[in-house]
Each structure stands twice: as C-alpha cells, then as structure tokens.
Amino acid sequence: RRREMAKSTQLIDNEVFRAYATYTAIVLIKMMLMSLVTAYFRITRKAFVNPEDTASFGKGESAKKYLRTDPDVERARRGHLNDLENIVPFVGIGLLYALSGPELSTALLHFRIFTGARILHTFAYLIPLPQPGRGLSWAVGYSVTFSMAYKVLKTAWLL
Amino acid sequence: RRREMAKSTQLIDNEVFRAYATYTAIVLIKMMLMSLVTAYFRITRKAFVNPEDTASFGKGESAKKYLRTDPDVERARRGHLNDLENIVPFVGIGLLYALSGPELSTALLHFRIFTGARILHTFAYLIPLPQPGRGLSWAVGYSVTFSMAYKVLKTAWLL
Amino acid sequence: RRREMAKSTQLIDNEVFRAYATYTAIVLIKMMLMSLVTAYFRITRKAFVNPEDTASFGKGESAKKYLRTDPDVERARRGHLNDLENIVPFVGIGLLYALSGPELSTALLHFRIFTGARILHTFAYLIPLPQPGRGLSWAVGYSVTFSMAYKVLKTAWLL
Numbered sequence: 440r441r442r443e444m445a446k447s448t449q450l451i452d453n454e455v456f457r458a459y460a461t462y463t464a465i466v467l468i469k470m471m472l473m474s475l476v477t478a479y480f481r482i483t484r485k486a487f488v489n490p491e492d493t494a495s496f497g498k499g500e501s502a503k504k505y506l507r508t509d510p511d512v513e514r515a516r517r518g519h520l521n522d523l524e525n526i527v528p529f530v531g532i533g534l535l536y537a538l539s540g541p542e543l544s545t546a547l548l549h550f551r552i553f554t555g556a557r558i559l560h561t562f563a564y565l566i567p568l569p570q571p572g573r574g575l576s577w578a579v580g581y582s583v584t585f586s587m588a589y590k591v592l593k594t595a596w597l598l
Numbered sequence: 599r600r601r602e603m604a605k606s607t608q609l610i611d612n613e614v615f616r617a618y619a620t621y622t623a624i625v626l627i628k629m630m631l632m633s634l635v636t637a638y639f640r641i642t643r644k645a646f647v648n649p650e651d652t653a654s655f656g657k658g659e660s661a662k663k664y665l666r667t668d669p670d671v672e673r674a675r676r677g678h679l680n681d682l683e684n685i686v687p688f689v690g691i692g693l694l695y696a697l698s699g700p701e702l703s704t705a706l707l708h709f710r711i712f713t714g715a716r717i718l719h720t721f722a723y724l725i726p727l728p729q730p731g732r733g734l735s736w737a738v739g740y741s742v743t744f745s746m747a748y749k750v751l752k753t754a755w756l757l
Numbered sequence: 758r759r760r761e762m763a764k765s766t767q768l769i770d771n772e773v774f775r776a777y778a779t780y781t782a783i784v785l786i787k788m789m790l791m792s793l794v795t796a797y798f799r800i801t802r803k804a805f806v807n808p809e810d811t812a813s814f815g816k817g818e819s820a821k822k823y824l825r826t827d828p829d830v831e832r833a834r835r836g837h838l839n840d841l842e843n844i845v846p847f848v849g850i851g852l853l854y855a856l857s858g859p860e861l862s863t864a865l866l867h868f869r870i871f872t873g874a875r876i877l878h879t880f881a882y883l884i885p886l887p888q889p890g891r892g893l894s895w896a897v898g899y900s901v902t903f904s905m906a907y908k909v910l911k912t913a914w915l916l
Contacts (some may be wrong), residue, residue, distance in 0.1 A: 451697045451754055460694040460754035464747045467687040471740065474683060488676065491726050517806065523682055523841055524792060528785040530690045531848045535778040538769045567809050581789065588782045595769055595778035610856045610913055619853040619913035623906045626846040630899065633842060647835065650885050682841060689849045 455546045459537035462550035463530050466557055470526050473519035476565065477512060484509040518564040522557065525577070528584050529553055536587035539594040549583050556580035614705045618696035621709035622689050625716055629685050632678035635724065636671060643668040677723040681716065684736070687743050688712055695746035698753040708742050715739035773864045777855035780868035781848055784875055788844050791837035794883065795830060802827040836882040840875070843895070846902050847871055854905035857912040867901050874898035 450456050480486070486509030487493050493502040533553075537546065556579040563573035609615050639645070645668030646652050652661040692712075696705065715738040722732035768774050798804070804827030805811050811820040851871075855864065874897040881891035 451694070451699065454756060456697075457754040457756040460698075460750055461756050463690055464694060464750045464754075467690050468744070468747055470683075471687050471743065474740070489673070489726065489732075491729050491732070494728060514807070519683065520679075520838075523686065524788075524837065527686060527841065527845060527848075528789050530686075531781055531785050534693075534852075535769070535782060538774075539778075540769065567807065569812060570809050573807075573809070581792070584789065585786070588786055591778055591782045595775040595782075597772060597775040597779050610853075610858065613915060615856075616913040616915040619857075619909055620915050622849055623853060623909045623913075626849050627903070627906055630842075630846050630902065633899070648832070648885065648891075650888050650891070653887060678842060679838075682845065686845060689845075693852075 454543050455537050455541060458543065458547050458550055459533055462554050463533060466526050466529065466554055469554075469558060469561065470519070470522040473515060473522060473561075477515040477519060480509065480511040480515050484511055486512050514564065514567070518561055521560070521564070521577070525560075525580055525584070526557065529580070529587075532584055532588045532591060535591040535595065539591050541590060549587055553580050553583040556583070613702050614696050614700060617702065617706050617709055618692055621713050622692060625685050625688065625713055628713075628717060628720065629678070629681040632674060632681060632720075636674040636678060639668065639670040639674050643670055645671050673723065673726070677720055680719070680723070680736070684739055684743070685716065688739070688746075691743055691747045691750060694750040694754065698750050700749060708746055712739050712742040715742070772861050773855050773859060776861065776865050776868055777851055780872050781851060784844050784847065784872055787872075787876060787879065788837070788840040791833060791840055791879075795833040795837060798827065798829040798833050802829055804830050832882065832885070836879055839878070839882070839895070843878075843898055843902070844875065847898070847905075850902055850906045850909060853909040853913065857909050859908060867905055871898050871901040874901070 451460060481492075485496075485505045486507050487505050488508075490502075490506060493505045496502045496505055533550070536549070541549075556576045560573060560576040560580065562568070563576050567573065610619060640651075644655075644664045645666050646664050647667075649661075649665060652664045655661040655664055692709070695708070700708075715735045719732060719735035719739065721727070722735050726732065769778060799810075803814075803823045804825050805823050806826075808820075808824060811823045814820040814823055851868070854867070859867075874894045878891060878894040878898065880886070881894050885891065
C-alpha cells in the first residue's frame with residue numbers, strides 16, 4: 440500500500456506535470472465560471488428556458504413571458520460552448536504532452552499562452568470586443584493545442 | 599518492456615485511482631446514456647433535425663413535417679449539454695486530484711457525492727422536479743469539483 | 758529530479774499508452790477541425806451569429822442581414838457537438854482503459870475502430886450520407902467506448 444501511494448504522488452511531483460495540473464485546473468475553473476455568467480444573465484434579464492424555472496414568478500401567462508431567449512444569455516452560452524470545444528482538446532492533448540517529456544520552459548510557454556488566450560477570448564466574447572479580437576485569441580489557443588499535438592504524435596506515434 | 603507494463607498497471611492498483619476510475623466510468627456512461635434518451639424522444643415524438651433522418655417517413659411534405667423541435671427532445675438535449683459542462687471538469691480535475699495524494703476516504707466522499715448529485719440532476723431535469731431540485735443537485739456537483747480543484751492547486755501550484 | 762523525469766516519460770514508453778496517445782491526439786484534432794468547417798461555412802454562406810462578426814460588411818441593415826442561420830453551418834455545428842458528446846467519453850474512459858493493462862492488440866482494435874467510426878461519422882454527417890450511414894458509424898464508436906468502460910469497471914471497481 441505505502442509504495443503504491445508513494446508512486447502515485449510522484450507524477451504530481453514532476454514539474455512539467457505540476458505545471459499541467461495548475462493550468463488545467465485554472466482553465467477548467469474558468470470554463471465552469473461560464474455557468475455562473477449564464478445564470479447571472481438568466482436571472483437579471485429574466486430569460487429562462489425551463490417552465491419549472493419560472494414558477495416563482497407566478498402561474499400561467501405571467502410566468503410564461505419569461506420563457507424567452509436573451510442576447511446576453513445566448514452570448515454567454517456561446518462562450519461556454521466555445522470553451523468546451525477548445526478546452527477539452529487542451530486538457531486531453533496537454534496531458535499526453537506533459538507525459539511526453541517536454542522541457543519545463545517549453546511546456547510552461549504552451550500552458551501560459553493557452554491559458555492567457557482563453558481568458559482573453561472570454562473577455563472578447565462577453566464585452567464584446569470588436570473583431571478580430573475574439574478571432575485572434577481563439578486562433579492563438581487553437582495553435583498552441585496543435586503544437587502540443589504535434590509533439591505528442593512525434594513522441595508516441597504507434598498506429 | 600515487462601517492467602514498463604508492470605509500472606503502467608500500478609496506477610490502476612492504487613486505491614484512490616481505482617475509485618477515480620470507477621466513478622469516472624460511471625458518470626461518463628451516465629452522460630452517454632443521454633444520447634439514447636434524446637434518440638428515444640426523437641423517435642417517439644417524431645421530431646428530427648436532419649432531413650436524411652426522416653427519409654423513411656416518405657418524401658416531400660409528408661416527411662418535412664417531422665423536421666421540428668419537441669419540448670421533450672430539447673429538454674433531454676439540455677440535460678446532455680449540462681452534463682458536458684459539468685462532467686468534463688470533474689473528469690479533468692478529478693484525475694489531477696486523484697494523483698495529488700488525497701486520503702482514500704476523502705476522495706471517495708468527493709467522487710460519491712458528485713456522482714450522486716449528477717444522477718439526481720438528470721432525474722430532476724427529465725421528470726422534471728420543481729425547482730430548486732435541479733438547481734441544488736447542480737450546485738452540489740459544482741462545489742465538489744471546486745473542492746477538488748482547490749486541493750489540486752494547493753498541491754501542484756507551479757505557475 | 759532526474760528519477761522523476763525518467764518516471765514520467767516511462768508511461769509514454771508503454772506501448773498501450775503510446776497507442777492511446779496517438780489515437781486520442783488524432784480524434785481530438787479531428788474534433789478541432791470541425792471549428793474550421795463551421796468557420797468555412799459561416800464565411801462562404803455569410804451566416805453569422807455575433808453582430809461584431811459582421812461589422813466588416815458595413816453598418817446597420819446591410820450587415821444585419823448576415824445575422825442568420827444557415828443549414829450547412831448548423832449541420833457542421835451539430836457534427837461538432839456530436840463529437841464532443843462521443844469523443845469526451847472516449848478520451849476519459851480510454852485513458853483508464855489504457856492504464857487497466859489490456860493486451861496491445863485488443864487495445865489497438867478498440868482505438869482503431871473508434872477512430873475509423875468517428876471519421877466515417879463526420880463524412881456521413883457533412884456530405885450527408887443517407888441513413889443508416891451516420892447512425893451506424895455513431896453506434897460503432899458508442900459500442901467501443903462501452904466495451905472499454907466494461908474493462909475499466911471490471912479491473913478498477915472500487916465503489
């Protein structure tokens with residue numbers, strides 16, 4: 440038992456893996472916060488999608504009018520979905536990349552640029568900033584993930 | 599080779615990792631079942647989105663009328679998307695948490711509460727239960743993931 | 758430090774894990790390409806959702822008419838979401854499966870069939886092929902993931 444416990448903690452003692460764990464936790468928390476942003480806009484804009492969510496506003500027509508879409512709610516939801524589409528590949532490919540033995544400085548560069556780009560992307564989406572602000576921040580994160588995928592395939596390739 | 603094979607199986611011999619593997623498999627299977635729920639409602643409610651999916655109902659207008667949205671289908675789809683938004687962070691942060699050396703009892707508590715909360719959330723969404731049933735089950739799973747993220751960042755922090 | 762580095766690279770030296778890394782990188786890259794497909798259709802069909810994305814087409818009504826949905830854009834987006842719903846469980850369950858000590862040939866069979874099925878699914882969705890082409894390719898990938906989940910639960914079961 441003791442030897443197993445010791446072994447399982449060694450991965451987290453590896454510096455590249457610790458860096459991966461830190462930035463993955465940060466971007467996943469950032470993604471989770473999108474749920475709160477959506478909830479905030481749903482409540483302040485009174486725009487819901489489930490009838491049971493409007494029951495506290497009364498019954499019948501008085502509640503039904505809050506079953507509607509709102510531009511701010513939809514914008515937050517699109518930002519959340521874009522996070523899923525981009526952060527899921529980062530988490531999966533990033534794990535394999537961290538285990539493929541990169542230099543710590545190179546790994547940190549990848550993780551930091553991706554995390555910064557996704558935080559910028561969120562602000563660009565929610566404010567919103569004029570294009571190409573959002574597009575560029577998306578493209579930077581996307582490119583970082585591709586760069587890590589290249590390293591993974593070069594190291595692990597076994598088809 | 600033999601030593602490597604032995605090494606790779608040791609992670610799954612670690613009890614915390616085995617608990618993580620068990621609950622992650624369960625919640626991911628639960629999420630996958632949402633596809634079947636959506637398919638069930640699409641077929642029984644005859645509500646499809648792709649023209650090629652209604653070809654068996656005949657051609658032209660007779661098939662076109664089944665290209666429509668249905669409240670039950672949309673509800674199942676929202677439940678599925680909510681699973682993606684919440685189970686993805688659990689799987690990613692949970693892996694790092696399992697590798698950060700927590701007590702088995704503490705880890706089991708996290709995994710069990712999260713899994714129970716997400717199963718409750720699915721029933722609350724599909725039945726549907728009156729609020730705050732769905733909201734509370736969502737908040738419990740959300741808080742468990744944050745608690746694991748806190749442990750990960752405390753253990754691994756390398757910015 | 759040196760011993761830790763060596764340890765962390767050993768996982769990627771394990772053949773089953775290398776196969777997992779290869780196919781996971783491929784399916785995640787495939788999923789990421791759906792963003793480019795969607796972007797291609799948005800630009801060629803001039804169908805956008807964010808007002809700031811149409812600013813280059815001029816101001817007022819001349820730009821507003823491009824804020825619309827397009828069948829090809831929506832089709833690409835559905836394919837992308839279907840990837841998320843199916844590739845996320847593969848990546849999560851596949852990692853646990855790769856660590857559960859399967860035979861290399863059995864593991865390769867799972868990874869290859871899943872990857873092939875998801876590539877077929879994308880073509881079936883985008884062309885589109887008549888049903889049951891898309892349905893079958895979806896079902897094959899779905900079944901492979903269940904088969905891996907069964908192995909994970911049989912090996913790791915600790916509730």
